[in-house]
Amino acid sequence: MSTGTTVTTTPSSTFGAGVECFVCGAANAVSALQCRECSASLALVHDAKAQEREPKVVSIVGESNVGKTVYLGFLLDMLSQRAGDFEAIPKGAYSIDLQQVVISHMARRQFPPKTPMEADRWYWAYYQILQKATNKWVDLVMPDMAGESLAAEVATPKTFRVINSLLSKSAGTILLVDAAMAANGSAHPDFFALKMISYIDAMHRAKRDERITTPTAIVLCKADHCPECFDHPRRFVQANLNRLWNLTESRFANVEFFACSVVGSLGYAASETDGYVTPVPLHTALRGVLEPFQWIIEQV
Numbered sequence: 261m262s263t264g265t266t267v268t269t270t271p272s273s274t275f276g277a278g279v280e281c282f283v284c285g286a287a288n289a290v291s292a293l294q295c296r297e298c299s300a301s302l303a304l305v306h307d308a309k310a311q312e313r314e315p316k317v318v319s320i321v322g323e324s325n326v327g328k329t330v331y332l333g334f335l336l337d338m339l340s341q342r343a344g345d346f347e348a349i350p351k352g353a354y355s356i357d358l359q360q361v362v363i364s365h366m367a368r369r370q371f372p373p374k375t376p377m378e379a380d381r382w383y384w385a386y387y388q389i390l391q392k393a394t395n396k397w398v399d400l401v402m403p404d405m406a407g408e409s410l411a412a413e414v415a416t417p418k419t420f421r422v423i424n425s426l427l428s429k430s431a432g433t434i435l436l437v438d439a440a441m442a443a444n445g446s447a448h449p450d451f452f453a454l455k456m457i458s459y460i461d462a463m464h465r466a467k468r469d470e471r472i473t474t475p476t477a478i479v480l481c482k483a484d485h486c487p488e489c490f491d492h493p494r495r496f497v498q499a500n501l502n503r504l505w506n507l508t509e510s511r512f513a514n515v516e517f518f519a520c521s522v523v524g525s526l527g528y529a530a531s532e533t534d535g536y537v538t539p540v541p542l543h544t545a546l547r548g549v550l551e552p553f554q555w556i557i558e559q560v
């Protein structure tokens with residue numbers, strides 16, 4: 261029985277004179293808008309070439325459900341509203357999608373739906389950003405990765421090659437950590453962050469006595485549950501995420517700690533049919549969204 265799907269393969273020679281994806285290195289047709297392998301925006305390659313500068317990639321990593329999608333959506337929205345004297349130019353409608361999904365859900369008092377696991381369905385946001393005070397332009401490529409793909413890659417490196425090449429090409433990394441969980445005494449966020457950091461460390465294959473210089477912002481998410489994070493993020497990490505703290509101290513030369521929250525107050529709603537409880541963001545109140553990004557921009 262026929263399945264009804266036809267698979268068309270394109271000979272690689274077709275792409276001989278094409279463009280090479282910045283993230284995964286795959287050859288693509290000149291006219292393509294997105295990489296056929298990893299879905300990264302190819303406008304990045306074209307624009308970077310035209311402006312004769314290397315694109316600067318900032319990646320956002322963290323466990324599934326830590327708040328990556330929400331964080332990235334609000335960050336992009338703040339940038340496009342010129343927060344912090346930044347000017348942001350989205351490249352392609354696709355880049356605006358993520359922002360729109362987050363903003364429109366939150367306006368309806370819902371958290372956005374989960375990010376799909378396959379790389380070709382991640383949202384790749386590409387913005388050109390100008391910091392007006394310093395007249396510094398950066399190309400920001402920020403994929404909204406599924407936490408499960410990250411976890412799979414960290415557990416078995418090279419499962420998702422795109423993650424590996426993305427992280428190794430990143431000029432800066434924002435690592436999100438679930439502060440609410442850590443404050444509740446769970447060791448889980450500490451271990452996940454530890455794995456992530458040791459993965460990045462191994463990837464750089466730096467000499468034993470050389471520390472990694474890539475700016476790394478560690479962001480304590482959902483800090484509305486533990487507001488003390490805002491006063492002393494560093495102290496919070498040292499006390500509640502001590503394994504992470506120790507590894508970053510010994511291996512990372514350029515690391516900073518931040519706290520972040522996007523909701524003012526939460527309600528909880530239980531489904532009438534199955535009793536499943538979902539958090540309802542009653543109103544949006546952004547705290548600490550721009551700061552980690554601003555710090556990264558100062559470093560790169």
Ligand SMILES: Nc1nc2c(ncn2[C@@H]2O[C@H](COP(=O)(O)OP(=O)(O)O)[C@@H](O)[C@H]2O)c(=O)[nH]1
Nearest residue numbers: 324325326327328329330371482521522523539
């Ligand atoms: N209290 C609180 N919860 C948050 C915040 N940001 C995200 N969440 C919760 O975390 C869940 C997962 O967020 P999401 O961005 O989809 O996580 P991702 O899997 O890392 O992309 C949301 O559905 C919310 O329940 C925050 O700032 N405060």
Ligand SMILES: [Mg+2]
Nearest residue numbers: 328329374375
């Ligand atoms: Mg997500």
Ligand SMILES: [Zn+2]
Nearest residue numbers: 281284295298
């Ligand atoms: Zn690619």
